Amino acid sequence: MADTTSPQPSTSDAVDWESLRLRAVELMERAYAPYSRFRVGVAGLVDDGRVVAGCNVENAAYGVALCAECGMVSELHATGGGRLTAVFCVGGDGQALMPCGRCRQLLWENGGPRCLLMTPEGVLPMSAVLPQAFGAEDLRHAEG
Ligand code: THU
Helix, strand or coil: CCCCCCCCCCCHHHCCHHHHHHHHHHHHCCCECCCCCCCCEEEEEECCCCEEEEECECCCCHHHCECHHHHHHHHHHHCCCCCEEEEEEECCCCCECCCCHHHHHHHHHHHCCCCEEEECCEEEEHHHHCCCCCCHHHHHHHCC
C-alpha cells in the first residue's frame, strides 16, 4: 500500500521551485510530441532530495501517448522509489501547467495529499488539486 506519511517539506518556501521549473523545461525540450505538438515536461522533488523528471512521448496510435508525469513516476521507481514532495509541470511556454486528471491520480499515489504542486495560481497541496481522491485507503475500507 502507498505510504502517505513520509516527510514533506514543511512549507513551500523550503522548495527551490525555480530549479524544479528549469529541470521541467529541460525535459519539455526533449518531448516527443509530433502529433499534438504540445510539449510537456515535469520535475519532482523526492523526499530523499533526488529530482526525477519526465516528458510526454506520443505514438502514431494516438491513445497510446504517455504523459510526462508517467515518465517521471517511472524514473521515481526505477531509481529507488520514495515519495514525491513537490512537483512542477510545464507546457511549451515553460510556465506551470495543470496535470490532467489521470496524472493527478499518479501524483496522489506517489506523493499523497501533502505533496505540493506549482499551479498557474501558485503552490497548492494535492489535497486541493484532487479533492476527495480515491487512494489506497479506499481499498482498505472496501475490504469485507
Ligand atoms: N500531457 C502530458 O504530458 N501531461 C498532462 O498532464 C497533460 C497532457 C500531454 C499528452 C499529450 O502528448 C499532449 O500533452 C497533449 O494532450
